[in-house]
Amino acid sequence: MTEALLEVKHLATEFITEQGVARALDDISFHINAGETLGIVGESGCGKSVTSLSIMRLLPRPAGSIVSGEVLLQGQDLTRLAPEEMHHIRGNRIAMIFQEPMTALNPVYRVERQLGETLVLHNPQMSKDEIRAASIRMLKRVGIPAPERRMQEYPHQLSGGMRQRVMIAIALLCEPEILIADEPTTALDVTIQAQILQLLKDLQQETGMAIIFITHDLGVIAEVCDRVLVMYSGRIIEQAEIHTLFDTPLHPYTRGLMNAIPRLDKPAKQVLSTIPGMVPSLFDTPPGCRFQNRCEYAQPQCRATTPPLEGDSDQHQVRCFRFRELMH
Amino acid sequence: MTQYFIRRLLLIVPTFIGITILVFVITRFVPGGPIERMIAEVQQAAMQGGAGTMQSTTSGIGGATLDEDQIRQLEQYYGFDKPVLVSYWDWLIKVVQFDLGVSTRYSEPVWDTIRERLPVSAFYGITTMLITYFISIPLGYLKAIRHNSHFDHASSVVVFIGYAIPSYVVGIILLVVFASNLEWFPMGGFYGDDFDDLESKWEQAADVFYHAALPLMAYVAGSFAVMTFMMKNALMDNLAADYVRTAIAKGMPFREAITRHAMRNSLIPIATHFGNNISVIIGGSFLIEKIFNIDGLGLLGYESIVERDYPIVMGVLVISAILQLVGNILSDICVAVVDPRVQFR
Ligand SMILES: Nc1ncnc2c1ncn2[C@@H]1O[C@H](COP(=O)(O)OP(=O)(O)O)[C@@H](O)[C@H]1O
Numbered sequence A: 001m002t003e004a005l006l007e008v009k010h011l012a013t014e015f016i017t018e019q020g021v022a023r024a025l026d027d028i029s030f031h032i033n034a035g036e037t038l039g040i041v042g043e044s045g046c047g048k049s050v051t052s053l054s055i056m057r058l059l060p061r062p063a064g065s066i067v068s069g070e071v072l073l074q075g076q077d078l079t080r081l082a083p084e085e086m087h088h089i090r091g092n093r094i095a096m097i098f099q100e101p102m103t104a105l106n107p108v109y110r111v112e113r114q115l116g117e118t119l120v121l122h123n124p125q126m127s128k129d130e131i132r133a134a135s136i137r138m139l140k141r142v143g144i145p146a147p148e149r150r151m152q153e154y155p156h157q158l159s160g161g162m163r164q165r166v167m168i169a170i171a172l173l174c175e176p177e178i179l180i181a182d183e184p185t186t187a188l189d190v191t192i193q194a195q196i197l198q199l200l201k202d203l204q205q206e207t208g209m210a211i212i213f214i215t216h217d218l219g220v221i222a223e224v225c226d227r228v229l230v231m232y233s234g235r236i237i238e239q240a241e242i243h244t245l246f247d248t249p250l251h252p253y254t255r256g257l258m259n260a261i262p263r264l265d266k267p268a269k270q271v272l273s274t275i276p277g278m279v280p281s282l283f284d285t286p287p288g289c290r291f292q293n294r295c296e297y298a299q300p301q302c303r304a305t306t307p308p309l310e311g312d313s314d315q316h317q318v319r320c321f322r323f324r325e326l327m328h
Numbered sequence B: 001m002t003q004y005f006i007r008r009l010l011l012i013v014p015t016f017i018g019i020t021i022l023v024f025v026i027t028r029f030v031p032g033g034p035i036e037r038m039i040a041e042v043q044q045a046a047m048q049g050g051a052g053t054m055q056s057t058t059s060g061i062g063g064a065t066l067d068e069d070q071i072r073q074l075e076q077y078y079g080f081d082k083p084v085l086v087s088y089w090d091w092l093i094k095v096v097q098f099d100l101g102v103s104t105r106y107s108e109p110v111w112d113t114i115r116e117r118l119p120v121s122a123f124y125g126i127t128t129m130l131i132t133y134f135i136s137i138p139l140g141y142l143k144a145i146r147h148n149s150h151f152d153h154a155s156s157v158v159v160f161i162g163y164a165i166p167s168y169v170v171g172i173i174l175l176v177v178f179a180s181n182l183e184w185f186p187m188g189g190f191y192g193d194d195f196d197d198l199e200s201k202w203e204q205a206a207d208v209f210y211h212a213a214l215p216l217m218a219y220v221a222g223s224f225a226v227m228t229f230m231m232k233n234a235l236m237d238n239l240a241a242d243y244v245r246t247a248i249a250k251g252m253p254f255r256e257a258i259t260r261h262a263m264r265n266s267l268i269p270i271a272t273h274f275g276n277n278i279s280v281i282i283g284g285s286f287l288i289e290k291i292f293n294i295d296g297l298g299l300l301g302y303e304s305i306v307e308r309d310y311p312i313v314m315g316v317l318v319i320s321a322i323l324q325l326v327g328n329i330l331s332d333i334c335v336a337v338v339d340p341r342v343q344f345r
């Protein structure tokens, strides 16, 4: 087996809040290979964004911090890097785009400056003209018409979709090995959403970068991902190749999520099922399996001990005591 | 944009007329006007004269007042014989020709008096503003990036004291401690009596600042608290903004993300503040000018109201109204310059 591009091992992240310490991530382990798209899915609040911020070391300080675990980028542990070394990783080797294209760009600077900034940071030898040319080329690549003119505009003059394209352009300027996209289409219209997803797929084909695609929408996952992590309350509860996951979901929670998606191949009148109950707050997580209080199959064992994540990480892993019995 | 500002400039005219007409009418009906004062003065003089010689008491006190004819002459002189709007119109026509009339107290053209006082207040105002920015922006910056630190808490105490104590009280305390008791600084005035004898410009400037030290401290104490908190809060908001996170995600060091991104956006409210305060900045504070005996515009306006010197009252009003109106427009221009999202139509 070749070394993974990025490997996260037993990562735990905590926030110090007024109510106490909240463990937002608990024993997160996964990997991503070059050129692959890894989806991370789960309900809002399950820790998807915290996972990406932990990898980038962008956790809000001083409240949030990684308390244990490793984040290995080609074998180099990012959690141990000095802050200055991290500056060369961010935007250069791992880039990130965010959910809100409305606020992610600085309202008082022109597009040109916000693009050029990244190149100046990582390629100080480039001349002004080279930076300008590279920026225009990149805007063209992300499908922005009349890029020369757009360069001179301010973010508020662009539509939401255009702004997200600008964000993608900024992220890709230094040809990162990994792009982390945290709900990049959630704030956009459905048609724009489809365009942005297509754009990301095309750009991945051209550059061979790996993408970590975060969403709460399994439909979007189905469109773009090769492999998927399902998260619940700060833990990974299932991990599988995309077709495997959709064909044979093992965890009761994953199945619940699947049933919550409307399907074209089922009668339209069928009522969408939802998972009863609420995601537990980080301050009163149930003992044992975190899903046990909402799980119709829960047994005393589930309430007593945390089930291990079983299986091969390249194929199918699940964190449930009863998945074998429930498979049929 | 240009159109917008042209419209705003044109709007100055009706606003200006509105303000001045209001005050003009008030001066007409407030008791204790210049004629009444003159009558009172004559009476007083007559009484003292009567008490002194004990002779001309036959006609009584009533005889010592002005007669009908004299009063009519005075009314004519002040324009009180005509309907109020007519005499307002006469006044306005003169103002447009830069003629603000003659002070009843100093018998000098109002315009000359104001021209003498304005630079004094403006000197204090502008120096105060510069010092305030010089203190508040770095202090607000440090407080924001060290939010909740010992430094933040300790400096907040000072800022709150500055906020809670009115600047004229600070002025009085400074005066008592540093001028009266310790005698480190002069008691007041804009410059010393030997100002004209001083050799060089440098010595003259030093003399002005020597006299200005205490009043400037009082002015700054009154204004730096609000500005410091404004700076801190704006910067805190912007530090948490998504685009700062974007900048760091690009690989920018945290400090640079603050200075290049968060600071720039935090100056927007400060810029707005500047234009709105311009009339206060230049007009001066009559309380501080009174405490430190500075012959500025604030003190002039105050005294002329007390003395019912209406030409000066109106003159000071004209200047401060124009400053305020122009200041508002300047403020809009500042905002448009620093914030490209602002579109004036
Ligand atoms: N700055 C913070 N302070 C305290 N708790 C936080 C903070 N950010 C996130 N959390 C907690 O971490 C958990 C995961 O959040 P997040 O990763 O943002 O969820 P999502 O999966 O919707 O992206 C949430 O329960 C949230 O309460």
Ligand SMILES: [Mg+2]
Binding pocket: A048, A049, A050, A182, A183
């Ligand atoms: Mg999120």
